[in-house]
Amino acid sequence: MRFGVLGPVVAYGLDGAVELGPARQRTVLAVLLAEPQAPVTSEQLVDRVWGDRPPQRARLTLHSYLSRLRGVLAASGGPTVVRRAGGYLLDIEPSTVDLHRFRDLVTAARAADDATAMGLWRDALALWRGTPFDDLDSDWLQAISAALELERWAMILDRNDALLRGGHHTTVLAELTAAMDDHPLDERLAGQFMLALYNGGRQADALAHYRSLRQRLVEEVGSEPSPALRELHRQILRQELEVAVTAPPEQRTTQAVAGPVIAAPSQLPADVPGFTARDLELATLTRLAAEVPAAPLATIVGPGGMGKTALAVHWGHAHRAGFPGGQLYVNLRGFDEREPVTPREALGRLLLALGLRRDAVPDDVDAAAELFRASTADRGVLVILDNAGSAEQVRPLLPGSGCFTIVTSRDRLTGLVALNDARPVRVGALGGDAATELLSRIVGPERVAADPQATERLAGLCGQLPLALRIAAAHIVGDPDVAIGDYVDELERRDRLDVLLIDGDPTAAVAANLDLSYRTLTAHARDLYCRIGALPGEDFSQDLLTAVSGLSEGDTAQALRYLVAGHLVEQHRPRRYRMHDLVRLHAARSARRDLPEPDRDALITGFIEWHHDRAYLPIEDEESNVFLACEALRDHPKLWRLVVPLRNTINEWRSVARVREFLDVAGRLAEQHGDGPGLFRMTAMTASALRSEGDSTAAVEVGTRAVALAGDLGDREKVTAHGNLGIYLFDHGDFIGSAEAFAEAVGRAAASGNTRSQLIFVSSLIQVLLRLGRIEEAEKYLRDAEALRADALTSEEHHVRLWLSAAEIRLFRGEFDAAMNVADTALAIARQGSYGHLDMWCMQVRAQIQLHAGRPEPARRAFEEELADARDRDMHSFEPEILRDLAEVLVDLGEHHRARDLIAEARAKWPKIARSHEPFVDLVLAGAHNGLGEFEVAAAHAEAAVDAYRTMPWPARLELALLALADAHAGLGDTEAAQRSRAEADQLATVINRPRRERFRKLRPDRLSRR
Template sequence: MTVEFRVLGPVQAWIGGRPVDLGHARQRCVLAVLLVEANQWLSADQLLDRAWGDRVPPGGRSTLYGYLSRLRRALRATERAAIVHRAGGYELVVDEEAVDVHRFRRLVARARAETDQARALELAEGAAGLWRGEALLGLDTPWITSVRHGLEQERFAADTDRLDLALRLGRHAALLPELTDRAAEHPLNEHVAAQLMLALFRAGRQADALDRYRRLRTRLADELGTEPGPGLRQLHHRILAADPDLASPAADRSPVVPRQLPAAPPAFTGRVPELAELDRALVAASGDQGTGTAAISAVGGVGGVGKTWLALAWAHRNLHRFPDGQLFVDLHGFSPTGEPTDPADALRGFLTALGATTDGAQADPGTLYRNLMAGRRALVLLDNAASADQVVPLLPGNPTCTVLVTSRTSLPSLIDRHGAHHLPLGVLTPAESRALLAARLGQNRTDAEPDAVDELVGLCGRHPLALAITARHAATRPRLPLAELAAELREAGLEMLDHDTDLTASLPAVLSWSLRHLTARQRMVFALLGIAPGPDIDLPAAASLTDLPPTEARKALRVLEDHSLLDRHPHGRYAMHDLVRAYATTADGHLPEPAREAALERVADFYLHTAHTADHLLNPYRPPIRLGPPAPGARPHPLPDRATALAWMDAHHPHLLAVHQDAVARRHHRVVWQIAWTLGTFHRLRGRIHDDLAVWQAATEAATHLPDPGTRILAHRLLGHAHAELERHERAIDHLHQALALARQHHDLAQQAHTHHALTWAWEQRGNDRKALDHARHALDLFRALGSPVWEATALNMVGWHAARLGEYEVAREHCQAALDLYRRHDDLDGEADTLDSFGWIEHHTGHHHRAVDHYRQALDLYHAVGNTAEAADTLDNLAHPHLALGDRAQARAAWREALDLYRQQGRDTDAERVRRRLADLEPASIRTGDAGNEGPAPS
């Protein structure tokens, strides 16, 4: 059954000659998007954005699915169109001849390619006849408005070509009404004016033609301050002289139309946002007719990321926009030859393609080029530029042309001086990466091993060239399971992405070409960044790593960023793609081992000393450890206050873990132990119990290689505390008893006090409050003897807490009040919050639920103030119980939901599961009450 769709006017559809009810405007918007993007996959989010813009209603996806369901039912009667759902998106599969906008574009393209002018005019008139008013009439979203504007431009360009053809075939008399109307609608368009002047002159109205020129010239001067262009001025002179060659259609003198674009990339996938961004840049530039310069877009990105493919794919999809030709040159800015193309050579190639030659009698090549490009609607694709110096001589210099540049550098002067639109190109999305492999290997093969495909995507870092090389390995070995290929890539890494003879098929070779334009210092910085610990780096850390002053380090980072070897992220972070980083570690003939070791020592000391300062600000009463001076060239970052310290630790926790792992690998035992110590307070505040266990397991082993017994005592104690946090009771007690024995052996009263404090918590976790209370009392006696008032307050709170758990509420109140007074006297907000939490528990269990809520709320405020999200989670868990006792189920539910979110963020699965069950019990059936208990003491 036949089907026909129209968007060049109101959106309409017919099946078997009968109109289809398309519903209200929003449903027509959805269909319009699918029609304009026929046979292209669109995600649900893209459909929502394009059909609703910023007015997506609540439940927008459900509404969208309802519209699509109705549209699918309407199309069910025909085999020529269907809405297909796949991979979280939709595609209108349709014969494009059935959609007027695509038929229009095909007819226009055929007309422009046709050598028989009469046949070309027939095709052009067929295209014009498809329009029935304003495109997408009555629909209004930002995307539709943009498409409508683009279609009007296409229509205008097609009509211009059609009228040129008709004039060449002598149909000037019949065209006069249409040309007069167009001149009124486009009063400053010189091509429109030239068509009308020529038609008037051929119709015997020379005076009217000259009057048209006079009026246009006056208007251009008044409104734009310019004169008519050389083409229109020449036509005026010929009309003034009554040129007989102009009086009747002459032999076709149409200019040469170059078609230099290489073939469109095969199996091109994804890049939908980037293609749309190039469309937007072209439309925006086309709307600004006063600049007098070409629309310029510069696509930047690291080697092999797909800049050329994107540029060619976009160019081939937009050929209808450039009927007057497409010029292309590879400028070899980054290539095996090592020598960038001289722009003068590229210019000579362009002139030859335009049908011109240069000799001494003619104007200089640049002027001749710009004259030949004047008035053309042409594309100039400048691929692989090394610098703006290569690009600028090749700019056409008029607003009817479009220039697309690809480069590994950001070409800043092209942006600054010529208004280029910069489009940074990153790696593919996971879905695009899987689609690329499927396109190369076949959907059946990738569907058969989805896990292996995901691993290949991950190992390639979603880098297009790496994926293409991997796909080639798989395609040339069709019997090889993809899982086996993934294992090979996992083991060989960058080596597998290399090629001995074909450098363009080697990722290391492609990346190496980016280093040719760097100085020796910049290459050194690049190589050092490859070994930097952590996922990224900021300026202070980079200055220590490279032993450069911050100003020089910043310059080097900026150059690497400009060369797409480094990505700048928010908050001053710089990151390398994993494969670029792997290449950096092998670049420049490897770093000499002494330089490598010195750099790693500097950056490790930068993180260690800064973290040590942060830990003191976060927990000023914690017994400190002493560090040696930082390595020469290491510049620890100053941290003025607690808030800055906590923010720094939040940002740099991954780097500290990476430094720790590197120190373990290189057997730098003191660094292993010291990094673990500096992370202690932060891990407690943020509930990072698994990370805490990991660093102290390594630190305890490292401490056996260190001469100071205090390090072994502390390591066993904090490892025991970490085990207790994870309810590994036997291991916790064992390590804590080892710490206590060592402390007694070396007569270290402070370590004994802190170990008793840790044993208090460990026995509580094990469910033995009596033993916990005994250790708390031992700790209290020792801290009093040591004259440590804040730690005395901590022990007082623990005595009070365990007395309360044993039902000794008056003893509990007495000790907790003494603790609260000491904490407040010494301005320890964290300890004050701990004690208020204990009071909340006491008041709840003695039936004073309003007081309990008040104490818990005060504790929460203080925990939030000091950034202690771990204890905040437990207090929220506790807070729900008095709310329940007061009959306030909504408040209880809110507290437990917030606690659940925090537990999940902190990886505290047991706590999360307990709270999840309590939330489930809140549902109508029954309510179980209980308590979470106190999270326990802060490790010292």
């Protein structure tokens, strides 16, 4: 199969073009095609497909698209999407994608002679059908597209050079003329155009184009043409060109020209002793300096105390020889106790350093800036503008062409990136090894080696912040008798911000350093900073911060932009923010100082209510935050409202014991404060947690207590309590009691107009009634529920439940084809809406239909697909039941060893097997042991299953258990017992089991029970 992304996304199989599905599905494919051999995590896929606008259930929607893509590609004989190294990748050769073929061809062309390269370039250009990923809406793909357009443009320029070297100036001139309209300020293209004109005998036109370009560069960019273009102009003017060649940019050089009569200035501060790590950042600065555009500009940005100045100065000292025009340095005091340096003041210092007399420095900022650019042009000067406060403070200080500028700032200086082509170099906390190395250089390797664990704890308490590490190291060095572990103990006992300072030196204090950033914030940003500091949790969604900020959505977003720009918060994922550990401590201190106590109390109440309002939404992004908040607020009287969202954690079997701890605490608090709804919710959730732990006996006991507590509350609580008790009774194997509880819930929901709960519990009631053999009663409930389809309160999710109930009724009636059609409809709706567990239920019902219809191979494939889907989506709570169901299919297929192994795997994954699952496991094991000739073991399992299914009762399963028992008795030679079991099974003779019995009668006529 071949794929194309250099235009609309397409795929071609053996039978031609492949229909790839809707736009978002094609976007998922395109992301995988962009990097086919690099695993992409679910989180990355969501970010790349939806950007900052993901749907509510993004991961579930994503996995639905992945599942459909597997089917589409497999149907056309194509590759598959595989899970590897924690992510997804498309198992293909990169050369099957036009993007990667294009890059391979360009790479080969650049290594070849011109004649060979021309053919390769021609083939590369032929792959382009339009704008890459043209039909898809993805910010990530648009960025890739823009980069690809630049790659294509660079290739075209390389090809132009080859054409000109070969004397094909006439051929390329028309194309160059058109290209100049689209790229009027591209100096490499301009050089090619001038060369083509000159070689064509049009010297005057070439010189005229240079004059026009120079005027535009001066007026629009504020700079002269590059040295290479000026040299080409000189050669054309003097007719010195012998060979028509335009050197590629990497071959251009910048020569220092004569400057002032004084020696080149060298203003760099002293290099930082013990400078360590930052190898990547240093290499990035070196690469940026070597690119030599008109005037390269790098911004080193990051939070205070990260060592931005140290990085810039250290790099400058290491590369002094590369700047013969000198090294200039100005501290702009953008974040400082003192007033910021104005652009005019800074320009005065810079011009004086270059040798101008004080009276020659213009008072006008624009005039001074123009003089500075002229004085530095082509001199190869390094300019370090330290501690900048804003882009506006920096712009007048940028030198002329041929110089390199480094700006450091706590602000992101995005204006310089957008308008001045600045390349940001972001610095964050040191890695663990680098932090240890820094401490070792200052404290001494012997003391660090003496207690490596304490050193690691110290680095962690300092948040790997270089300033904090240096302050801590200074304290330890200052007292040789203090062990590193003793200092760590002090940090852990006290407020770290009170310890991490040097007395008498305000610049050597973490808190004072952060105060400088705090004071520069707007009023809204300061208030939001304090509110974040007062909130428990490790990161925060923008929706939460909007809810608790007291501001409008727009003002909250603006305040966040200020905090991000100042590196006080980090947007580590779309619409999610976090703080560095020490910044968080400072924000919490600021909140205690600047946020009134009533405001802090209201903030916590709003925080709790925001989480409570989201109790029925997916919790993945907030789960760890809710746990941390429960710990921090474990004495809050409304703790129960914060615990409620953990219902999803219970349902997915994650950290159930930890949830139980908070359920107990919150339940006691609710009881102490006479909070009836709170006590009910905690009791009800405790029953659910016990169910997740597999303790159906305790779940029924606590669920019954919840029903009693609901008696003093409203209809909604009564409905919930009875419905949940129905679930626990079902798990406990009491199907009659379960049906009564579900019927009570459905009746109360209908009477109170609670359509949502009515539809949820009626589907559960129908399942129980079908297992009891009460099919007509189940159909009546379904008819009543279907009458609610037009209710405005119903949703597609409820429709899926009704479709599934209809499919199961047809299954139990033996109408297998009709059941499959209905189940297919349910699955299609579930996947469109990404309803999580519902599509898993749909897949299970479809597989069960295939099994009971006597089609075990399709059933096997269906269960294996369901198992793969559950594992892809980390829905591990579904795995044991799927493994058990798959084991039953394998028994029908005669794979008895494998069936037994799958049951063992399922048991290992169940926290504790529920009573309703035990007989199913016994039934499967009975079949497996019968198949292996181990009839005594088989009989024991079959008898256990028969006893359980009689008690429930579940006639269809009882029939199968009796048949398995008959097989075991027959294998043991007890013909009379086998006949009794078979006769009882024949009396039951449920319609749902008829095809399976018929299949076994044909395949294994030797078995008495199947005759």
